[in-house]
Amino acid sequence: MGIPILSAVLNAATFVAFEGPDADAAVPWVWALEPIAVSLLALRVPVVWAVSAALGAALLPTASGLLVLGHVPEAVLVLTPWHLANVAFVVIFAGIRVRLRAFGESEEAARRGAEEHARAESEVRRLAALGLLVHDEVLTVLAVAATTGRDGGDAVSDALRVEARHGLGLLGGAPAGRTAVAGSSGQVAASLSASLRRIDPTIVLDVETLDASPPPPDVVDVLARAAAEAVRNSLRHAGEGVTRRVAVRVGGLSVGVVVRDDGCGFTDLEGRDGRLGVREGILARVRAMPGGTAELRSAPGAGTTVLLGWSA
Template sequence: MATLPPTAAQVTQGRHDQAAEIRIERLFSIFVGAGYLGYIPLLAGAIAATAEHTAGWWTPFALTLTFGPPVVLLVAALTHHRTISTWAARAAAVGYIVAAATFGLAWDGQPVPGYLWFYAIPGVAALAAAITLSSRWALSAMVAAVIPANVYQHFAREDSFTDNVLVITLFSISFILLFLAAAIVAVRTGRVLDATRANTYAEAAAAAAADARRSQRSHIDALLHDWVISTMLAAGRQGNSESVRRQATVTLGKLDAGPIALTRLPAATAMAQLRSGVLEVDLAQHIDARVEDDGIALPADVVDVIDAAVCEAVRNSILHAGPGASRTVSLHITGHGIDAVVADDGAGFAPGDVPPHRLGLAVSVLGRLRALPGGTAELITAPGEGTTVALSWTDDDQRTRAHERAAR
C-alpha cells in the first residue's frame, strides 16, 4: 500500500517524471530507440552489400555509431534514466551523421547494388536530435544527416546518375521536416503544459496568501479603529489626562504585542461548520464528530482551510472511489487542535499515476494543510485497496499552555 507521509511532496509535484515534457521525451526516446532496432533486420541485405564496397574498418565503425546509442537510449528511457537518455539521443543523431559522412573515406568507388543502408534512416536520426536539442540544432542535425546520405546514394548507385541530386535532397528534407516539426512541437507543448501547471500552483498559493493577508488586514483595521483612532480622539478632547494616558498605554501594548490573534471560534461552532461543509457535499454522509474540549477556541481561518480540504476529499471520494464504495468521515476537535479523516474502501489508485494537471487532491486537499502552519496531511492508498486522507492541525500555543498547566 502506498503511503505519502506529511513531509512528502504533493502527489503530482513529488513525481518529477510526471512532468509533461519529460513524459513526451520518454515516449519519443522509446519510439526512436525501437525504430532504430526495427530497421536492423530490414537493412541486413543493404548492410552486406555496402560492406563489400567499403574498407573493412568502416562497417563495424558505422554500425556501432549508428545503432549503439539508440540501444542505450531505449534502455535508459524504459528505466527512467533521463540524463543517460538525453545524452544517448544526442549521440544517436551525431553518430549517424559521422557514420554517413565518413562513407566516402571507405568507399572503393564501385557502384553498390541496391541502396546504401544508411540512406534509409536519416529521418530517425533527425527525430533523435529533436528529443533534447533546440529546434535550431535539430534542424541543423536533420540537414547534416540528409545531405551525405542522398549525395553518396546518388553517386554510389550505378542507375542513379540521371537523377537530380539537389531535387532528391530537397524532397528528403521536406518529407522528414514534417515529422521533425511534429516532434519539436510536441516537446514544446510539454514545456508549455509544465509552465501552465507551475503557474496554476503559484496562483493557488498566491490566492491563499491573499486570503490570509485580507484576514489579517481586517484585524489591523479593527485595531486601528478601536484603539489607535479612539485614543487620538480622546487625547484631542480630554488633553493629557490620566484616563487618556492609561488608554494610550493599553494601545501601545496592543501594538507591541506582535502578531495579532486571528478571530477564534468556539469548538462547537467550529464543529458545526465542519459538519455543515461535509453535508453540503453529501447530505446522506454519516459523520463521526467528537469534541474533546468544549472550552477551546480555534482560529477561524484554520477552520475554513480544514473545512475546504475535508469537503474536497469527500468530493474526490464520491467521484473516484466507485459506485459501490462506502466512506467514513471522522471529525475530532481535541484540546490541541483538529483531526479529520476521510476514508473509503473503493478503487484506490497509485499516487504516482495521477496526471500532472489534476490539482484537486494535490492543491485543494494535501496542499491546503501542508501550507498551514501546524498542519499535516497524509494520503494512504493503492489500487483496489481504498483511499484514506488524514488531515490534522495542531495549535502550538494550546499545547504549550496545556504542558504548563500540567507542570504546575
C-alpha cells in the first residue's frame, strides 16, 4: 500500500512546490506512476475502493491547481480525462483478482473432493476385504459343515474345526498374518501346501520349486487365499466322493497354482449368479494384482479347474 499512498500525496502536492514561469504548461511527473499505483490497489482492496481511488488520483492535480494557483493549468486540464481512464486498469486487475480467487477456491474444492474420494475408496476396500474375510473364514466353513454332515469322516471334521478356530481368531481380533509365509521358494511352496491341506486333508498335492529365489510375499498371499477359496468352493459345491488335486509351481519370477476336482461342475464361470467366492474371492482378487491371471474352467459333469498365476 505504500506506493499508492505516496502517489496520492505527491499528486495532491503537485503545485504546492511548483516554481516556474508557466504553470499552465506544467505536467505532474508523478502521473507516470499512477497506472502502477491504481493497479496495485485493485489487487489489495475491494473493487469499489480501488475505482474511487483511481478517480480521485486522476483529479488530485486538478484540485491542487485550483487550491494553489486559483485555476486548473491547461496541460492538466487536457490530460485529466486520459488519467481518468486509469479506471480501466483497476477493472482489468480486479477481474484477474476475482479469477484467481475463484481458481483458488475451485482448487481447494477439488483437493477436498479428492481427499473425500480417497477416503471413500479406502472405506470401500476395507469393507470389501472384511466381506471376503467373513466369506472365506466364516460363511464357507459353516456352509461346508452344513453340506458335509456326519459322513464327511474324521479328517474332514478335524479340518473344519481347525478352519473354524482360525476364523474365530481373525474375527476376535487376533493378527491375521499371511496365508503363506515368506522365505525361499521351497518354504513358500511348503507353507502354501500346508494351508491348503488344512482346509482339505485328503487333497492331492503336486509341488514344484522352479528356482531358489522367493516371489514377493504379497503375491504369494493373494494366490494362497484365492487357491484356498477354490478348495473351499469345491468342498461346498463339487459333491460327494470328489478327488481334489492342486499343482503348485513356485519361482522368484512366476508362481502358478492349479486347483482341479472331478466333481459335478457348473456353468457360471464368472460368478455372476451370486457366487461371491468365485467372483471376488478367486477371480477379482487375483486379477486385481499386477501380473496376476485367473481363469475358471468347468462344465456340468466335467469337474472344475481353477488356474491362478503371476509373473513379474
